[in-house]
Amino acid sequence: EGDILILEALLNNDPKPLSNQKDYLPILHNDLKVIEPKTQTEEDEPPKVELKELPPHLEYAFLGDNGKWPVIIAKDLSSNEKTDLINVLKTRKKAIDWKLTDIKGVDPEFCSHKILLEEDYSPKVQSQRRVNPKIHYVIKKEVEKLLDAGLIYPISDSPWVSPIHCVPKKGGMTVIKNDENELVPTRLVTGWRFCIDYRKLNEATRKDHFPLPFMDQMLE
Template structure:
């Protein structure tokens, strides 16, 4: 798969399980040459066990087995109101939901006694230095994208 390689912390490095920088994996830099070779050989023989894309992840058929959340006796379902988001964030959320639907990791339901709000938080990138209004240099964290999260705090409070 064609992937964009991100900058890694100094203690990590990329290794590739295929030719021409295909099938990247992240490994520790401080491994010996023999350890790196052994690790890469094991990963190459188990390449099918690694999910390279969301669609590679196989779920369990809900007809066969389904997860059940056990609730405390004194809790009733909470329907939390959804928050307004600006159009840019709305598009980010929509794309993420469509990606998860296409991969079969989530599916639509018509009604639920529980509704939890969605939040979009910035993914942290590297640091840069910019000048503020007083012409001072200020370190600033770059936003490299958005992470879609669901606020399950009310549901977590109700679980046993």
């Protein structure tokens, strides 16, 4: 009980905001409509997942019959290890987020994230850079997907605005012929990764005195 009280005190003891950011701390918008996901993944309704090519050290395993409920596991596991792992995953199937709509949010009345800024920085509003029609379509579909899942919502008065980028997903190298019938190595693009350029915000963010350790440090 004593440890719980100490943890509760630490969580409630927020650092004092700097003078340049007192107006930009997150507040609870009671007027915002809570958006429920349009569809929920039911236990008896397996998600429709596109199985992509995996690196040579990984392989797909399935928690259901007929190739349903796919997961990715290491290929070099023994037969008994694979069986034990799949049995554990089957008992914890609800813990896996199969779709965006499965991700549960945190009630802002319980916990609200805020970014502490350095004192000599002010908010930056960056305009969206022009993109070609193909990338524009990718961005549009990704935003619509996040809106439908209830993970984002429109806001028109944010003091910080960062531009969107689409980064190509690398799919290895191949060789093709150019106009002069020469063999030229070319990198395959299997898709696009939706990213947001937060460099301006990162520059203004107050750095943590005690950053989280790397995973290998935790396991040593």
